[in-house]
Amino acid sequence: MxxxxxxxxxxxxxxxxxxxxxxxxxxxxxxxxxxxxxxxxxxxxxxxxxxxxxxxxxxxxxxxxxxxxxxxxxxxxxxxxxxxxxxxxxxxxxxxxxxxxxxxxxxxxxxxxxxxxxxxxxxxxxxxxxxxxxxxxxxxxxxxxxxxxxxxxxxxxxxxxxxxxxxxxxxxxxxxxxxxxxxxxxxxxxxxxxxxxxxxxxxxxxxxxxxxxxxxxxxxxxxxxTNKIRVEEPVLQYIRDLVVATRMHGDVRLGASSRASIALVRGGKAVAALQNREYVIPDDIKRMAPAVLQHRIMLEREAEIGGITTKQIIGEILDAVEVP
Structure with a gap:
C-alpha cells in the first residue's frame, strides 16, 4: 500500500x-x-x-x-x-x-x-x-x-x-x-x-x-x-521491557503473559491509526498499558494488605522502564 x-x-x-x-x-x-x-x-x-x-x-x-x-x-x-x-x-x-x-x-x-x-x-x-x-x-x-x-x-x-x-x-x-x-x-x-x-x-x-x-x-x-501500521524495533523492545518488568516486580505474584505483549502491539497500532499516524510511538504504548496490564497482574498478598494497587504498580513500571 x-x-x-x-x-x-x-x-x-x-x-x-x-x-x-x-x-x-x-x-x-x-x-x-x-x-x-x-x-x-x-x-x-x-x-x-x-x-x-x-x-x-x-x-x-x-x-x-x-x-x-x-x-x-x-x-x-x-x-x-x-x-x-x-x-x-x-x-x-x-x-x-x-x-x-x-x-x-x-x-x-x-x-x-x-x-x-x-x-x-x-x-x-x-x-x-x-x-x-x-x-x-x-x-x-x-x-x-x-x-x-x-x-x-x-x-x-x-x-x-x-x-x-x-x-x-x-x-x-x-x-x-x-x-x-x-x-x-x-x-x-x-x-x-x-x-x-x-x-x-x-x-x-x-x-x-x-x-x-x-x-x-x-x-x-x-x-x-490497522495491521499495516509500522512498529519499529526500538518500540517492540520497549513493549518487551514493559511486560517483562511486570514479571520481575517485587509486589507482583503473577505478571503479564505474552498475550499482553500482543495486545500492546495491536493496541498501539490502533491508537496510531486513530491519530492518523502510520507508525507507533512509545506514547501510544504507554497510553494502552493500563488497559492491557491491569487485569493481568496479580499482586502478592502482602502488597494487597498494604494497600498497594495494580494502578500504582503499572505507574512504577512505566516510570522505571527506559523509553526509546
Missing amino acids: TDANMTKELSLLTNIYNATHGMLNQYIVGNDELIELLVIGVLSGGHVLIEGVPGTAKTTIAKAMARITGCEFRRVQCAVDTQPADIIGVRVYDQETKEFQLRRGPVFANILLIDEINRLNPKTQSAFIEVMSERQATIDGITLDLYSPFFVIATQNPFEFEGTFPLIEAQKDRFMFSYNSHHLSGDDELEVVRREHTGALKWQPFFERLTPVMNRNTIEHIVEV
Missing part, C-alpha cells in the same frame, strides 16, 4: 471513529475514554472487559456500540445458574425427524455482550475460553467456527458485590483490554440531569435513530488497515 493510499485509508478510519463518537455522545455523557477503547478493541480484533458499579452506563454503551457496527448482536444476561449450554448451544432430539438438531447459542453473533460476567460460576465462565481465544465452539464433540468478525464486550461488577465470582485467570487473559468505569463528575452528572429534564435521555428513540457507520466488510477492512 502506497503512502497516499495509506493516508486515504487512515482518513476513512478517522471519519468512522468521529461519526461513532458523535452519535454516542448524543446520549452518553462523560465516557469518551470507554468509547475510544471499544473502537480500539474493534480495530485490534480483541475483546474488552468493563468493570464498574451499577449505573455507570456500561451496558448502554455496549449496546449502542453494537448497533453502530451494523453487525449481528446478541446478549447474555449472566446469572449463577447459567449453564455452558445456555451460552454455546445444545443438540436437541427432534421427535419428528428422529434426528438431533443443533440449537446455536448466543455466541454465534458478531458482537456479543456478556452482561455481569462475574455472576457466572467458574464452570460456565470456562465455556467462554475456547470461544474467545479460538473463535470456535464445541457442542457435543462437534466444533463449529464462529462468525467473523467476532467481538466480545463483557461487563462485571466489583468483586465485593454479592453473588459474584472472581474471574479465573485464564478467562481474564482472553480479554485484550479492560476498563474501570466510575461515577460521573459533578459537571457530567449535571448534564445527565439536564438531558433527563429535556427528554433527551429516552433510550428507545435514541437507539432507533442510531445509524450504522460500518458493517462486517468495513470492520474487516479497517482491521486490515
Whole structure:
C-alpha cells in the first residue's frame, strides 16, 4: 500500500471513529475514554472487559456500540445458574425427524455482550475460553467456527458485590483490554440531569435513530488497515521491557503473559491509526498499558494488605522502564 493510499485509508478510519463518537455522545455523557477503547478493541480484533458499579452506563454503551457496527448482536444476561449450554448451544432430539438438531447459542453473533460476567460460576465462565481465544465452539464433540468478525464486550461488577465470582485467570487473559468505569463528575452528572429534564435521555428513540457507520466488510477492512501500521524495533523492545518488568516486580505474584505483549502491539497500532499516524510511538504504548496490564497482574498478598494497587504498580513500571 502506497503512502497516499495509506493516508486515504487512515482518513476513512478517522471519519468512522468521529461519526461513532458523535452519535454516542448524543446520549452518553462523560465516557469518551470507554468509547475510544471499544473502537480500539474493534480495530485490534480483541475483546474488552468493563468493570464498574451499577449505573455507570456500561451496558448502554455496549449496546449502542453494537448497533453502530451494523453487525449481528446478541446478549447474555449472566446469572449463577447459567449453564455452558445456555451460552454455546445444545443438540436437541427432534421427535419428528428422529434426528438431533443443533440449537446455536448466543455466541454465534458478531458482537456479543456478556452482561455481569462475574455472576457466572467458574464452570460456565470456562465455556467462554475456547470461544474467545479460538473463535470456535464445541457442542457435543462437534466444533463449529464462529462468525467473523467476532467481538466480545463483557461487563462485571466489583468483586465485593454479592453473588459474584472472581474471574479465573485464564478467562481474564482472553480479554485484550479492560476498563474501570466510575461515577460521573459533578459537571457530567449535571448534564445527565439536564438531558433527563429535556427528554433527551429516552433510550428507545435514541437507539432507533442510531445509524450504522460500518458493517462486517468495513470492520474487516479497517482491521486490515490497522495491521499495516509500522512498529519499529526500538518500540517492540520497549513493549518487551514493559511486560517483562511486570514479571520481575517485587509486589507482583503473577505478571503479564505474552498475550499482553500482543495486545500492546495491536493496541498501539490502533491508537496510531486513530491519530492518523502510520507508525507507533512509545506514547501510544504507554497510553494502552493500563488497559492491557491491569487485569493481568496479580499482586502478592502482602502488597494487597498494604494497600498497594495494580494502578500504582503499572505507574512504577512505566516510570522505571527506559523509553526509546
